[in-house]
């Protein structure tokens with residue numbers, strides 16, 4: 001098995017000796033642990049992993065990697081579905097040790113280190129009754145999630161994570177420290193919010209916060225797949241009536257043996273509505289009653305602590321499995337789409353799902369051209385996901401994901417959510433942002449990373465010189 005390129009040992013030893021963080025090499029006992037990323041498909045063997053505890057470590061690691069002409073993989077939470085935060089033979093610039101979270105409850109802001117997970121951010125902010133809208137799985141990295149957009153349970157009330165981003169500090173490709181916010185490097189700040197993995201190593205994020213919880217109403221109502229059309233109609237009604245406090249998704253899914261599914265449900269094809277209501281607890285009842293009248297096979301909706309909700313799905317999407325996904329935006333969920341989803345689910349090779357998350361609310365009130373992120377005007381975001389363990393089943397699962405998206409493609413609207421795109425290439429990245437935004441990003445890339453040092457991402461190729 002490949003164990004990483006032989007680096008110039010003397011140079012590496014000199015670098016490691018003066019480095020403020022820790023350099024993990026292939027011979028170190030914890031190398032395998034240090035190189036692992038969330039998606040088990042990406043079993044890569046970097047030449048070294050530079051674990052950075054401070055901004056100066058990032059500067060030093062970047063300088064060394066550039067001197068040695070090493071490919072650089074920047075790693076926050078390690079969740080990239082496309083495996084961008086690792087590589088063979090290069091350097092992983094590992095930000096995990098930078099996990100500080102500092103809340104300013106008076107100003108309602110928080111400063112977060114680039115190695116923090118969503119659950120660390122949630123825990124720190126909830127101690128003072130506040131929250132930043134982030135994703136739905138606590139072990140996701142704040143960094144990668146934010147740099148791509150950040151969708152989650154509070155998005156209709158308080159927007160995407162980037163809608164709450166006040167500014168970032170970063171180390172540029174040539175090792176300088178820079179800030180980007182609305183008043184300083186504002187063009188860069190535009191690009192960071194949706195294409196942020198392209199321009200530098202972001203070392204800290206500052207977000208605005210909102211009063212949330214401590215209790216919200218959350219759960220799922222689950223029905224057999226045969227009731228797909230009824231449930232889709234209930235979902236459309238719910239979306240039409242929903243206040244911003246209500247977040248909902250419609251999912252076609254093969255049930256597993258993990259909560260929220262009841263024992264004995266594993267393998268059943270089901271359709272479900274998940275909802276989170278972040279307003280006063282009693283306010284959820286009027287939206288729940290019609291859903292309960294349909295006598296679901298499972299109903300888990302109840303008041304829960306926001307923190308418990310944010311970690312509820314961690315086991316379902318735990319580390320170490322193989323994972324593939326496709327995503328797109330949709331203007332509507334028609335009967336034809338429902339039929340297609342149901343039929344694709346019947347052909348699923350294992351744990352598979354097609355989910356539609358409602359957008360609208362605060363997301364839709366931000367103009368489409370305000371940031372690099374593309375797709376906020378669509379009514380729904382759709383994720384097609386599949387999880388498995390055996391490498392021999394890769395073709396079956398990846399093939400299912402691709403065929404399902406191919407079937408749904410005629411119904412999609414423009415753009416894709418960058419964080420959930422697994423395929424790569426310039427045409428793919430143009431498809432994420434559209435030509436106008438892509439060209440603007442390419443000019444920014446030319447200004448901030450002309451040598452394309454940061455290319456393990458949905459890569460924007462530096463544009464031509466003016």
Ligand SMILES: Cc1cc2nc3c(=O)[nH]c(=O)nc-3n(C[C@H](O)[C@H](O)[C@H](O)COP(=O)(O)OP(=O)(O)OC[C@H]3O[C@@H](n4cnc5c(N)ncnc54)[C@H](O)[C@@H]3O)c2cc1C
Pocket residue numbers: 038073074075076077078079080081084085095114134135136137139140141142143144145146147148149150151152196197198200201202203317419420456457458
């Ligand atoms: C289980 C699971 C659940 C998810 N749930 C959600 C969700 O609810 N909402 C949502 O919006 N998304 C969700 N995602 C997608 C998630 O936002 C992306 O996978 C995101 O890139 C993860 O960030 P990370 O820091 O963990 O990843 P990493 O793999 O560490 O990084 C992802 C990308 O960002 C780059 N990067 C990381 N840190 C930095 C940095 N500091 N500076 C510059 N570049 C950096 C990396 O080089 C890489 O290209 C989920 C993903 C998974 C696997």
